[in-house]
Amino acid sequence: MVKLDKDLCSIQEARNLAESGKKAANELADFSNEQIDKILKNMRDAIEKQALSLAKWAVKETGFGKVEDKAYKNHAASTLLYEEIKDQKTIGIIDEDKVKGTLDVAEPVGLVLGIVPSTNPTSTVIFKAMIAIKSRNAICFAPHPTAAECTKMAADILNRAAIEAGAPENVISCVSTPTMASTNELLHSPHISLIIATGGPGMVKAAYSSGKPAIGVGAGNSPAYIESTADIKQAVATIIASKTFDNGTICASEQSIVCERKNELEVIKEFEAQGGYFMTEDETSRVCDLLFKAGNAMNAKFVGRDAHVIAEAAGITIPKETKVLLGRQGGVGAGYPLSFEKLTTVLAFYVVEDWEEACHLSIDLLQNGIGHTMSIHTNNRDIVLKFAAKPASRILVNTGGSQGGTGISTGLPISFTLGCGTSGGSSVSDNVSPKNLLNIKKVAYGLKDVTTLVEDDKSFHIGSPEPVKEKACLTQKNNCPSKSIDMEELTKVVRNVLMGMKD
Numbered sequence: 001m002v003k004l005d006k007d008l009c010s011i012q013e014a015r016n017l018a019e020s021g022k023k024a025a026n027e028l029a030d031f032s033n034e035q036i037d038k039i040l041k042n043m044r045d046a047i048e049k050q051a052l053s054l055a056k057w058a059v060k061e062t063g064f065g066k067v068e069d070k071a072y073k074n075h076a077a078s079t080l081l082y083e084e085i086k087d088q089k090t091i092g093i094i095d096e097d098k099v100k101g102t103l104d105v106a107e108p109v110g111l112v113l114g115i116v117p118s119t120n121p122t123s124t125v126i127f128k129a130m131i132a133i134k135s136r137n138a139i140c141f142a143p144h145p146t147a148a149e150c151t152k153m154a155a156d157i158l159n160r161a162a163i164e165a166g167a168p169e170n171v172i173s174c175v176s177t178p179t180m181a182s183t184n185e186l187l188h189s190p191h192i193s194l195i196i197a198t199g200g201p202g203m204v205k206a207a208y209s210s211g212k213p214a215i216g217v218g219a220g221n222s223p224a225y226i227e228s229t230a231d232i233k234q235a236v237a238t239i240i241a242s243k244t245f246d247n248g249t250i251c252a253s254e255q256s257i258v259c260e261r262k263n264e265l266e267v268i269k270e271f272e273a274q275g276g277y278f279m280t281e282d283e284t285s286r287v288c289d290l291l292f293k294a295g296n297a298m299n300a301k302f303v304g305r306d307a308h309v310i311a312e313a314a315g316i317t318i319p320k321e322t323k324v325l326l327g328r329q330g331g332v333g334a335g336y337p338l339s340f341e342k343l344t345t346v347l348a349f350y351v352v353e354d355w356e357e358a359c360h361l362s363i364d365l366l367q368n369g370i371g372h373t374m375s376i377h378t379n380n381r382d383i384v385l386k387f388a389a390k391p392a393s394r395i396l397v398n399t400g401g402s403q404g405g406t407g408i409s410t411g412l413p414i415s416f417t418l419g420c421g422t423s424g425g426s427s428v429s430d431n432v433s434p435k436n437l438l439n440i441k442k443v444a445y446g447l448k449d450v451t452t453l454v455e456d457d458k459s460f461h462i463g464s465p466e467p468v469k470e471k472a473c474l475t476q477k478n479n480c481p482s483k484s485i486d487m488e489e490l491t492k493v494v495r496n497v498l499m500g501m502k503d
């Protein structure tokens, strides 16, 4: 009875949020670039002031990760993202091709539904709200139940800042008491135009099954290959910095280390010198019992935890300098639990004979995180190109998975929603960005005379053999005189139409 009441209340709340969010989306769709930029700047500034308190709240509520790293992720999703997207064209005419006579016109999609994971709750809300507003969309969030408060707090801060800078009421909203019933209500609401789902496999599947356009990102299981030409000291330092960043909660973080037999001893020595603890077979087995529930699903109790918390729970004594736990694995799949995604400070450790074996092993590991991310530490560009042909959407070179995949340490777009491509069940393979939340309309000028069908040298083609006057033409093939389109004039007309102005 209590559950039914809770469900009914949450459904009503979701319905109200969808209605008011749609109204906000309709209003925002007419905003200019200057208005949008002012709103984004205010959202960025509001988050910078609260980055630490949001981080503290997220760690307290979920038990995942580290305050200082979550604060940095909030900064990345606000300030670093703003710097990256501020000059991107997302309004009106965003591209033109003078030769082909086409214009790209960006249109917001409307109200977006953001599904937020418990592992990166506040940074994901900030990221999704910033890209939604940049593309003139309103957004409504369905939080993970174990991160409901911090997710709502982040959404409220962003909404207040957006309204203060001129955005319509309820442009960013969040369900306060999430239930599966309220999330289902939003997934099927007629007011929602597009879903961006980041989270557990169940939620991503639910998003894709809703029948609405959806951008979902699947699980990762990123291998890190330390190739024989790598700078081993640097590679190990980078991997540890990535794996301990927010205690490994980012889905692009390393899950397995693959090294070559000829470097094995040096790699082990370097890990031990930098805070890696190699578990015995028995210790590995005890840790695996904690990390996984049935069917290799992660046990939330040990996601995003410090290595000492895991070791203590498993009854293992480790040096106080320990940062990551490593367990040797002889294969992938059933019987090798560490070959699955862990999102915590534990790594599987593999030794191979050569790069070809490393490549096969990486592909096998990626079967449990298809299409996501892998990293290579090497000074051999040919090896990078060989791996680039394999099924991961991001091949990161000489950088950490967490910081590299999210664009913090690489030239990739800053993003907390990382596509896995169709092989990973995702509709995008790149780092999700504002352009994924736009409808791009095309204006296309006629270039060829299509009023006649002509037989010429035994083949048919469209177009007049006679010179066509006063018509724009791409090629000289049909004796059409080339005429350049007055794109300035065309652009002016389209802009005026978009702004509802008369020429």
Ligand SMILES: CC(=O)SCCNC(=O)CCNC(=O)[C@H](O)C(C)(C)COP(=O)(O)OP(=O)(O)OC[C@H]1O[C@@H](n2cnc3c(N)ncnc32)[C@H](O)[C@@H]1OP(=O)(O)O
Binding pocket: 115, 116, 117, 118, 119, 120, 142, 143, 144, 145, 146, 178, 179, 180, 181, 183, 198, 199, 200, 201, 202, 203, 249, 250, 251, 252, 298, 299, 300, 303, 343, 415, 416, 417, 418
């Ligand atoms: C860039 C990036 O790094 S994004 C990283 C994103 N990746 C992830 O978050 C990793 C995938 N996540 C997971 O595997 C899990 O969420 C874990 C391991 C982190 C946490 O696991 P748990 O909290 O034990 O389970 P899970 O997330 O599946 O959900 C718990 C319950 O909340 C429900 N739930 C999850 N999200 C929502 C939501 N948005 N609305 C309503 N209910 C939800 C689930 O349906 C489940 O309900 P049930 O217990 O009745 O089946």
